[in-house]
Amino acid sequence: MSGRGENPVAPAIRVTDLTVAYGDKTVLWDIDLEIPKGSMVAVVGPNGAGKTTLIKSIQGLLPRVAGVISIHGKSYEKQRKEVSYVPQRGSVDWDFPTSVVDTVKMGSYGDLGWIRRPGRKEHEKALGALEKVDMLEFAQRQISQLSGGQQQRVFLARALVQSASVYLLDEPFQGVDATTEKAIVTILKELVGGGKTVLAVHHDLNTVSEYYERIAILNVGLVASGRVEDVFNSENLMKAYGGKTSFFPERKAAKRAV
Amino acid sequence: MSPHQFDIQLVAIIVAASCSIPGAFLVLRRMSMMTDAISHSILLGIILAFFLVKDLSSPILIIGAAASGVLAISLIEAVNRSRLVKKDASIGIVFPFLFSVAVILLSKYARNVHIDTHSVLLGEIAFAPFDRFILSGMDMGPKSAYVMGSILLLNLFFISFFYKELKVSTFDESFASSIGFRPRLIHYLLMAVVSFTCVGAFDAVGSILVIALIVIPPCCAYLLTDSLSRMIFLSVVFGISAAISGFWVANWLDVNIAGSMAFVCGVFFLVVFLLAPERGLFGIMREKRRQRMDFAEASLLVSLYNQEKGEAVKNHPDSRGMFQSTDFASKVVGFLKGKGEIAVTGGGLFLTEKGRERARMTLEGR
Amino acid sequence: MLEFAVELFSDYTARTILLGAASLGVVSGVVGSYAVLRKQSLVGDVMSHAALPGIVLAFMIVGVKEQLPIFIGAALSAVLAVFVINLVTRNSRVKTDSAMGIALSVFFGLGLVLLTYVQRMPDANQAGLDKFLFGQAEALVEKDVLIIGLTGFFALLVVGLFWKEFKLLCFDPDFGGTMGFSMKSLDILVTAVIVSAIVIGLQTVGVVLMSSMLIAPAVAARQWTGTMGSMVILAAIIAAVSGVTGVALSAGFENVPTGPAVIVCVSVIAFFSVLFSPNGFFTLKLKDARSRREIKKDYVLKALHDLALEHDDPGYAHSERLLALGSEKGFSVKKSLWALRTAGYVESVGEDNWRLTQSGIREVKKLSPLEKDL
Numbered sequence: 001m002s003g004r005g006e007n008p009v010a011p012a013i014r015v016t017d018l019t020v021a022y023g024d025k026t027v028l029w030d031i032d033l034e035i036p037k038g039s040m041v042a043v044v045g046p047n048g049a050g051k052t053t054l055i056k057s058i059q060g061l062l063p064r065v066a067g068v069i070s071i072h073g074k075s076y077e078k079q080r081k082e083v084s085y086v087p088q089r090g091s092v093d094w095d096f097p098t099s100v101v102d103t104v105k106m107g108s109y110g111d112l113g114w115i116r117r118p119g120r121k122e123h124e125k126a127l128g129a130l131e132k133v134d135m136l137e138f139a140q141r142q143i144s145q146l147s148g149g150q151q152q153r154v155f156l157a158r159a160l161v162q163s164a165s166v167y168l169l170d171e172p173f174q175g176v177d178a179t180t181e182k183a184i185v186t187i188l189k190e191l192v193g194g195g196k197t198v199l200a201v202h203h204d205l206n207t208v209s210e211y212y213e214r215i216a217i218l219n220v221g222l223v224a225s226g227r228v229e230d231v232f233n234s235e236n237l238m239k240a241y242g243g244k245t246s247f248f249p250e251r252k253a254a255k256r257a258v
Numbered sequence: 259m260s261p262h263q264f265d266i267q268l269v270a271i272i273v274a275a276s277c278s279i280p281g282a283f284l285v286l287r288r289m290s291m292m293t294d295a296i297s298h299s300i301l302l303g304i305i306l307a308f309f310l311v312k313d314l315s316s317p318i319l320i321i322g323a324a325a326s327g328v329l330a331i332s333l334i335e336a337v338n339r340s341r342l343v344k345k346d347a348s349i350g351i352v353f354p355f356l357f358s359v360a361v362i363l364l365s366k367y368a369r370n371v372h373i374d375t376h377s378v379l380l381g382e383i384a385f386a387p388f389d390r391f392i393l394s395g396m397d398m399g400p401k402s403a404y405v406m407g408s409i410l411l412l413n414l415f416f417i418s419f420f421y422k423e424l425k426v427s428t429f430d431e432s433f434a435s436s437i438g439f440r441p442r443l444i445h446y447l448l449m450a451v452v453s454f455t456c457v458g459a460f461d462a463v464g465s466i467l468v469i470a471l472i473v474i475p476p477c478c479a480y481l482l483t484d485s486l487s488r489m490i491f492l493s494v495v496f497g498i499s500a501a502i503s504g505f506w507v508a509n510w511l512d513v514n515i516a517g518s519m520a521f522v523c524g525v526f527f528l529v530v531f532l533l534a535p536e537r538g539l540f541g542i543m544r545e546k547r548r549q550r551m552d553f554a555e556a557s558l559l560v561s562l563y564n565q566e567k568g569e570a571v572k573n574h575p576d577s578r579g580m581f582q583s584t585d586f587a588s589k590v591v592g593f594l595k596g597k598g599e600i601a602v603t604g605g606g607l608f609l610t611e612k613g614r615e616r617a618r619m620t621l622e623g624r
Numbered sequence: 625m626l627e628f629a630v631e632l633f634s635d636y637t638a639r640t641i642l643l644g645a646a647s648l649g650v651v652s653g654v655v656g657s658y659a660v661l662r663k664q665s666l667v668g669d670v671m672s673h674a675a676l677p678g679i680v681l682a683f684m685i686v687g688v689k690e691q692l693p694i695f696i697g698a699a700l701s702a703v704l705a706v707f708v709i710n711l712v713t714r715n716s717r718v719k720t721d722s723a724m725g726i727a728l729s730v731f732f733g734l735g736l737v738l739l740t741y742v743q744r745m746p747d748a749n750q751a752g753l754d755k756f757l758f759g760q761a762e763a764l765v766e767k768d769v770l771i772i773g774l775t776g777f778f779a780l781l782v783v784g785l786f787w788k789e790f791k792l793l794c795f796d797p798d799f800g801g802t803m804g805f806s807m808k809s810l811d812i813l814v815t816a817v818i819v820s821a822i823v824i825g826l827q828t829v830g831v832v833l834m835s836s837m838l839i840a841p842a843v844a845a846r847q848w849t850g851t852m853g854s855m856v857i858l859a860a861i862i863a864a865v866s867g868v869t870g871v872a873l874s875a876g877f878e879n880v881p882t883g884p885a886v887i888v889c890v891s892v893i894a895f896f897s898v899l900f901s902p903n904g905f906f907t908l909k910l911k912d913a914r915s916r917r918e919i920k921k922d923y924v925l926k927a928l929h930d931l932a933l934e935h936d937d938p939g940y941a942h943s944e945r946l947l948a949l950g951s952e953k954g955f956s957v958k959k960s961l962w963a964l965r966t967a968g969y970v971e972s973v974g975e976d977n978w979r980l981t982q983s984g985i986r987e988v989k990k991l992s993p994l995e996k997d998l
Contacts, residue, residue, distance in 0.1 A: 030557055059801075059802045065550060065553045080804050081804075083802065085798075091796070091798065092795055093663075093795070095344075096661065096852075097850050098852055102851070103795075106792060110803030110805075113804075115785050115786065115789075158799075162803075285718075289721065290722040290724065291721045291724055294669070294725065337898060342908075343846075347660050350836065350843075354835065354836035355840075355887065358833060358884035358891070361758065361881060361883075362880055362881070362884045362888065365880060365884075366878075366879045375757075375758065379736065379757060379832070380736060467732065469728065470725075470733055477718050480722075511741060512741075513744075514739075516733070517732075517733040517737040519733070521734045524729075524733065527726055527730075531715075531716060537717060
């Protein structure tokens with residue numbers, strides 16, 4: 001399943017000189033970022049730091065002023081199928097007339113290409129993904145009847161169907177219940193254990209050390225990136241958040257040690 | 259100019275001015291298409307009230323018709339609030355229905371009265387001067403000028419009386435309600451004012467083209483100013499100019515006056531949209547090009563500066579690799595060379611002192 | 625009326641017209657579903673109004689009332705209006721709703737100007753032109769129906785071929801984009817399909833009301849079904865039935881224009897669906913009222929229990945007034961008490977005094993799992 005277009009030496013994602021602007025507002029400035037294969041990375045930063053923009057522009061969804069993106073050493077356009085995307089839950093209309101299993105099946109549309117319809121195989125795959133996120137019993141349910149956590153699981157299942165090697169998630173834990181959060185983390189860690197790469201926009205600084213190995217701290221520019229224990233410290237957070245955070249990783253670590 | 263033409267223009271000016279005033283708020287509240295709903299729905303009110311009072315210029319008819327506009331709005335909001343139908347579709351199923359019922363009643367039962375399906379579409383401002391207001395034997399001018407004039411006064415009174423309430427509740431509804439301004443009440447008052455205006459304008463421009471006079475002049479003004487009061491003033495100016503020039507265009511080509519006024523409004527908007535000093539299309543495009551170039555220049559300078567300092571050695575050996583096309587890259591290099599911020603020697607790019615300074619400023623500036 | 629209907633269906637001309645109305649219905653039902661799901665209902669309204677100048681211009685150029693040029697003219701000016709909306713919203717601070725208002729009124733105004741210009745010309749051919757405003761199905765001839773059928777067939781073919789792509793476009797275009805489908809092309813394709821549905825409806829329903837022929841069937845269908853496939857099929861059926869009924873009504877009664885007749889039929893179905901479908905307005909209201917009643921009953925039961933606890937006697941009786949005191953103003957407990965009595969959870973003691981029964985006490989325990997743990 002893996003290795004369709006993987007280059008064994010190149011990093012999973014490499015972002016070079018990425019600059020993005022909306023109108024006269026710079027949203028991302030000169031970002032250089034390397035995400036090693038098989039790592040689980042949090043993207044953190046204050047509101048308006050460009051986190052979603054980063055995720056979207058990696059996938060070419062936004063026009064960029066400058067910058068080069070490569071996935072496993074080749075351009076994103078060539079590696080599209082290696083990347084799967086879990087957008088913010090709120091970005092779609094959940095009143096849309098469709099069932100859970102049908103929504104998950106959308107993950108296979110890319111492999112099918114133009115015009116070909118999903119069949120038996122795609123259906124099985126979707127059910128498999130639903131089983132993984134523990135939503136099999138909801139397969140025929142209307143998506144409008146799902147809770148926030150269930151919606152997020154459906155989105156994750158849809159991404160799993162894509163069988164990609166790089167997963168980009170935009171705030172996967174936004175507004176979901178604690179059980180779902182744990183379940184999603186478990187699945188993501190399994191993916192990473194299987195050599196996949198996960199990059200997630202993350203809001204809750206309290207859980208960073210628990211969930212992720214690496215982190216990218218963003219505030220228009222890249223403040224720091226690297227292993228959580230190396231760069232996730234109050235100095236870098238102050239740089240990104242200014243005085244607006246009272247979270248100090250060192251203090252928390254100290255507490256845990258005690 | 260014959261007295262007949264003068265009268266038509268007088269009515270047109272009053273109609274245009276009354277439409278532009280509430281229009282500014284509708285545009286800012288993103289409710290432009292609600293105007294369409296109101297102007298279609300009042301037809302049913304006009305016809306039902308007409309069956310009742312049998313007099314087209316009765317004040318009861320005007321009030322009844324305006325009430326039907328407000329009712330249509332509440333119906334749309336009720337459908338939308340049930341969360342069974344999205345907002346756009348709620349608008350899209352309510353007013354065509356009311357309008358269809360009205361048109362059927364009109365075709366079937368009101369064949370011989372003053373209004374017919376044609377006047378609904380075309381308006382009949384050309385006939386406005388024939389219906390005179392006679393006071394104790396004296397000709398006081400066209401009746402519709404008085405009817406529309408009262409509506410204009412109502413509109414002026416409404417916005418001057420509720421100016422700050424309208425402003426706050428348009429900008430931030432929840433804040434308005436937190437300081438006790440009752441934004442829902444303001445909303446319905448505004449809808450009532452718009453309904454009255456549409457009823458008044460119906461005679462002149464029909465059901466469909468009212469939206470042109472209500473929405474387009476404020477949109478022109480919106481692209482020219484940032485102040486609400488100036489926006490309202492400019493809308494009135496645009497509305498009146500469109501009414502007068504629309505009349506003369508129609509006169510010249512011998513075509514429908516309402517359609518011609520709507521079209522002239524469109525021409526005004528086109529001109530403003532293209533040429534507005536800061537927000538016109540040409541201005542925006544120039545600004546975008548400048549910005550893109552600025553970004554490109556700055557990032558090339560910064561990247562060279564970083565290499566010079568030996569930190570953060572880039573993955574690409576050629577700084578030009580950062581741009582999507584080589585054409586664009588050489589353009590950027592050319593511009594920078596022209597400004598004396600870089601020098602090109604032996605195929606390599608080097609910062610000049612001036613360029614180094616700009617790179618430093620860029621880095622600190624953000 | 626029945627006699628008339630029999631006559632209508634046996635007559636060849638009438639059959640042709642009804643066939644036209646039915647095919648138009650099928651196409652607009654299917655295509656309209658996309659307009660509604662993409663929240664572009666009002667864009668459909670703009671497009672149908674904006675078709676007018678194209679119709680008249682085509683007539684002015686060709687000189688006779690020929691179907692195909694008029695279709696092409698209508699389609700081109702409708703598409704131009706959409707282009708104007710996009711241009712204005714992308715390049716200025718004017719918002720979509722205003723841009724739509726501008727496009728609709730300017731195009732329609734121009735249409736009326738051209739129409740009145742043409743009507744001045746000493747030419748007998750223009751007579752039928754203003755039938756495009758409110759539609760006139762009687763004027764449909766075999767050739768028109770053939771064109772409606774063919775255009776509709778191609779529109780449906782496109783929808784069938786790009787079924788899954790269109791679904792992505794409507795549900796999650798960003799995600800669709802990451803899978804390599806060009807959302808821009810799909811957007812253009814959907815717009816083209818919608819325009820073609822509008823164009824073939826112009827003669828039957830007219831420019832003023834055609835948008836409703838797209839929106840109302842889809843809104844109605846959505847109330848009864850939860851999947852896209854069944855929604856599209858149901859919308860097609862609803863629109864076809866309304867088209868045929870409207871045309872028949874318009875032909876059966878004097879002085880009833882076809883367009884408004886069709887729209888009244890389809891709107892009635894839409895409003896009925898919104899109100900009475902299994903998930904509709906009334907069901908929701910009923911469900912709401914029922915759950916409020918349940919909560920209120922639970923509240924009263926709990927209040928009786930809590931008050932009684934203060935007396936260390938779970939069966940202690942309290943007056944109705946005392947129960948209502950602990951809650952909001954105007955909160956009537958009488959109905960809840962009666963319902964609870966019917967269920968056997970409370971009994972009345974003397975005048976106006978109430979106490980829990982044994983099964984009522986058991987029920988309270990079930991209500992408050994927390995207290996059970998304590």
